[in-house]
Amino acid sequence: MITQQGVKDFLQTGGYIADDAIATAVFLALRMEKPILIEGPPGVGKTGLAKALSSALDFPLVRLQCYEGIDEGKALYDWEYGKQLLYTQLLRTQLDGYLSVSADLREAVERLASEESLFFSKNFLVQRPILRSFLSEKRSLLLIDEIDRSDDEFEALLLECLSDFQVSIPELGVIEAKRKPLTILTSNGTRMISDALRRRCLYLYIGYPELEREVAIVRVKFPELCEVLAGQMVGFLRKARELNLRKPPSVSETLDWAQVLTIMKATELTSEIVANTVGVIAKHQTDILKVTDLARQELG
């Protein structure tokens, strides 16, 4: 029996510091077997959560990266036409013999029709990520990344998969998931996701973490960084996020910066250090100016 605290603990062993909301969402998703839709600004650890879960729960990670124009041939399944053609070519002589037994044309057609399923069997089916995760023997973790990049049609396609965990293939019928995968959808909110899809998911919004949690994240990833410095840099970045920057520094930037400071063996945050490493946290010229200004004000 898993509890919320249990989820928090095993995520921590996977190197992911979760807050209550995240832990509860994961707990519910595991118990209710429902997908989670995660929204939030880029770089706050949406994909990271999926990765940490996959390693902590030992579920194989099946990742589907969405993009504009993705379709069922890329996400669910496809027929291997080349292989089908090759087989029919090679079996031609066999077929001649098989069909020559029949008395007339009608019988020949019937004979052939009875074997039709040979050519649309799982043998010729290419499993794409969603089907692969459904058919996996072990319970897997299906990560549908950046769903907002796909088109509306693809979203509609997902509805069946996500609510019933099944895939309908016209030639084969309905294929149900052997083990329902733990499904995580992420979105950066560049497009509104339809309500139909939202309804089928648990909704989790991950924002920027609060001070203690962010410090804890830094400490877990870079234990050699001294705690005072970690607190300083996180505090500085939190102020920078309020500057109305074009690309506010996210948790991923915090971690990059922590790595840089570790390599530089810095012990204290000064405006000079900020000026030298500003490229790690600010990604636009105008942002760089604002951040260095802030450093001068805050750190002297």
Add this chain to the structure above:
Amino acid sequence: MERIIARFVAALRESGIRVSPGETLDAVQALALGGMEGRKLSRQLLRLTMVKNHNDIPLFNDIFNRFFSRFKPDEGEDDHRGPTDLPLVNMEGEFSYLDQLQHDDHDEPGPLLKFHGDMDPEDLQELKSLTEIDPDDSDGQEIIVQMKGYRGKAKAPRPTRRYTQNPLTMEINKSTGVQRGITFSPEEQAAMQDVVARMMLRLRKDMRRMKNDQSRGKLHVIKTIRKNYRNDMIPFQVALRRKRREKPRLVVLCDVSFSVSHASRFMLLLLHTLHNQMLNVRSFIFNREVAEITEMLANMPVNDLMETIDKGDIVDPDENSSFGTVFLNFKSRYLENIRGRPAFIILGDGRNNYGEANDWVLDELREKARYILWLTPEERETWSRGDCLMETYGSYCDKVEVVKTVEELGQVVEELLRDIYADQAHPLDRKLLRETKAAEAAQSSNYQDYYTRGSGSGSQPAFDPGGRSHW
């Protein structure tokens, strides 16, 4: 428990959060699984299962607090107000001042809707200053009264974004409020339809030439093999990949303040007619606030929409336009969601009422936009006079057009559509288009009746019932 949840769901629905029966069942199941120790946990469980939109979270929190404080008035209050919890609460976009309003307006769903994710910081400031009027007044009664007055008098309750987009609730709102402002008479609408229909005809004629563009693309290997299987794999017939043909995307920002109201009304009407036919339009209106009206444009009769705008349900019509604020809000709320390099049309006079210019936002807009067109009713000489920032803003745009009549506006939009289509067309078609355009320009003198050049001396406005084509 089920009954309490059902009543809670009813309360949520009443306030505009849509909760489906399936989600209600999920919530009950989640509560059974997660246990109900602690208010915070229950709130999280309910929120995870019932709220599917980030913008609704603050509203949900608010309703949760009210609803369950009514049932258990003395339990767990400090749970969510505890100082350790505060940073988390703030992070989730909840406003701490909501706590101060806890017992305000129990039975009026209207003002409750005021709270949504990105409230005007000014409002926040004002609300805060109101609470500071009398800091040692312990019972807070007077403050609440003042706030009520503030909301009723100075500002109409501003609904959540989803709420404004819902035609049904608009319908309900319609019964209250005063009639005023501009609507279109049936004749005007008919005339408008006519103008647009002719425009469509002209455009369609050009578009037809581009139809072959549909299947011009890379070789589709699998389809080609399948097609030529009967020919023993000799590719007599070639199958090409279909190119995805998308409707051109357009983003329109319309100033609806008094100075340009006629122009923007016409623009909206034009878009209303064009929408879905050949365009993918996202429309916004602004004066001091900016709000999206795309869905309303698509779903509501045009006169109802005009009334709604005039009544100030979307943006307050009495405010002066402030382009700086609008740009800033537009950037923070919508710019991220704009997809696919659309063309921007901004309609306004650029009179900023001496506010902050914030023209750097336009610079960012340029990166997202295929094309920026600014339409202003003012002549070039006045662009830098007074509070007009047209010169500043204009420098960021690809084109600034002075439009004074309805015909001019129609032409400008048609020209733009033509350009957008041409931009997406196949190179061959583009050449064709360019040739026809050149040919048209060559004989434009005898084209007067077919393609009226607005500034031309002899052209009579085709659409001017009520003499409104000049503003």
